[in-house]
Amino acid sequence: MQQLTINQIPFVNLKTQHAALKSELLAAIGEVLDDCNFILGEQVAEFERQFAQLCGVSYAVGVNSGTDALIFALKALGIGSGDEVITAPNSFVASASCIRVLGAKPVFVDVGDDYNIDVSQIAAAITPKTKAIIPVHLTGRPCEMEPILALAQEKRIAVVEDAAQAVLAEYQNQPVGSFGIVGCFSLHPLKILNGCGDGGVLVTNDPQLYEQFKIMRNIGLRTRDDCVLWSHNSRLDTLQAAILLVKLRYVQEWTQQRRQNARYYQTQLAGIPQIKIPLEREWEKSVYSNFIIQAERRDELRQFLSDRGIGTAIHYPVPIHLSTVGKELGYPEGSFPVTEMQAQRILSLPIYQGLTVEELHRVCENIKLFYRYS
Structure with a gap:
């Protein structure tokens, strides 16, 4: 490891x-x-x-x-x-x-x-x-x-x-x-x-x-x-x-911490036009197993964050119907335009319980830095 x-x-x-x-x-x-x-x-x-x-x-x-x-x-x-x-x-x-x-x-x-x-x-x-x-x-x-x-x-x-x-x-x-x-x-x-x-x-x-x-x-x-x-x-x-x-014994507490982390991201990243953040509707309670944004120049942003010691992931880069095994199902590229568009833009940010405010702030500031100055 x-x-x-x-x-x-x-x-x-x-x-x-x-x-x-x-x-x-x-x-x-x-x-x-x-x-x-x-x-x-x-x-x-x-x-x-x-x-x-x-x-x-x-x-x-x-x-x-x-x-x-x-x-x-x-x-x-x-x-x-x-x-x-x-x-x-x-x-x-x-x-x-x-x-x-x-x-x-x-x-x-x-x-x-x-x-x-x-x-x-x-x-x-x-x-x-x-x-x-x-x-x-x-x-x-x-x-x-x-x-x-x-x-x-x-x-x-x-x-x-x-x-x-x-x-x-x-x-x-x-x-x-x-x-x-x-x-x-x-x-x-x-x-x-x-x-x-x-x-x-x-x-x-x-x-x-x-x-x-x-x-x-x-x-x-x-x-x-x-x-x-x-x-x-x-x-x-x-x-x-x-x-x-x-x-x-701890899962309720961990979930609440993740929800708090999500609210921090939602507040701090709301003003960046190049990204789209998940926002809860009145009838839902999300637990944020992943916090996924949609980002312009996603791969460049991911590399930029990685160079500064910030880990991210992509869930999932290849839709099932376009995977090697999924092609047998007969859905050509373009069959699901929203899914396919999102696959090119989605990026999962760190959201786990235990993240400090300073760490969350650093993630947000580096995203802002990427779009302002790169």
């Missing part, structure tokens, strides 16, 4: 996060080592209970990744060969690969200024083969769930929320993940609520789906000696659950 100097502002800083929690994390890990219940131990059940409560739902099931959460959600709904599932083309590839690996077809709909699926275009994409919609709460901003749910109910299709980046995000004061028949979350190390390794969670209010997910994540086993369906091993490790239980 690259060594940080005192003058650098990294894009992420997991080292500092874990240093502050090290004694608590080691104590939690030590309990697991003492018990030796490494597979589906009591920490997994307790994490699931607390996570369900956090999301305002009845049930949560821990799995080994957010990708598996999406795959299990679609598989449990019977989606497979010949079916179509609508989603957005600007997300991480897992939002579409979960559809394709089941033999179904991802059908893309362009996005709006908030980087989320444009609800006004969904109806035109629905066909008799459409079985589900996967709205992606990208960057931790909630999609407009009310019209999505209304359309889905009218057309009798399922809604599976991809909330991988959106723990604690809210739409109209209701947590994301609680709107669709299933909500899917990631616990990847780069998420706000993050494991020390991979992990994911499914949430639902449906007791039958809950029981099915528990079987699916455990190689199809209903009991140790009775396998009732073909599946694979996707259990959330007890060690990861123990780590996540520690971090659950």
Whole structure:
């Protein structure tokens, strides 16, 4: 791992996060080592209970990744060969690969200024083969769930929320993940609520789906000696659950810090005409898994900041339909003009909890400097 100097502002800083929690994390890990219940131990059940409560739902099931959460959600709904599932083309590839690996077809709909699926275009994409919609709460901003749910109910299709980046995000004061028949979350190390390794969670209010997910994540086993369906091993490790239980104590505080950092950026960068900043609407609570601006001369700006010790990222530079694997879906360049335009302009700024006002000020001042004097 690259060594940080005192003058650098990294894009992420997991080292500092874990240093502050090290004694608590080691104590939690030590309990697991003492018990030796490494597979589906009591920490997994307790994490699931607390996570369900956090999301305002009845049930949560821990799995080994957010990708598996999406795959299990679609598989449990019977989606497979010949079916179509609508989603957005600007997300991480897992939002579409979960559809394709089941033999179904991802059908893309362009996005709006908030980087989320444009609800006004969904109806035109629905066909008799459409079985589900996967709205992606990208960057931790909630999609407009009310019209999505209304359309889905009218057309009798399922809604599976991809909330991988959106723990604690809210739409109209209701947590994301609680709107669709299933909500899917990631616990990847780069998420706000993050494991020390991979992990994911499914949430639902449906007791039958809950029981099915528990079987699916455990190689199809209903009991140790009775396998009732073909599946694979996707259990959330007890060690990861123990780590996540520690971090659950802080996730509200971390989210609030990110929101404060976002407000600082929104205030300080508002007057720069060459960039566009995300602004919350009255019905949404964003958690800012990423703080993405749109910037003129984006690549030059990124290099300028890097030269001054400021880390940035691009989420995501190649839309799924233009990726090597996505080209098989038959969407030529120009199919989704907003997505493609944004891909040329988006830049993620450091937003993590623990950033100081001085560091935030330095990021903003260097952006201003780039556009004034370069």
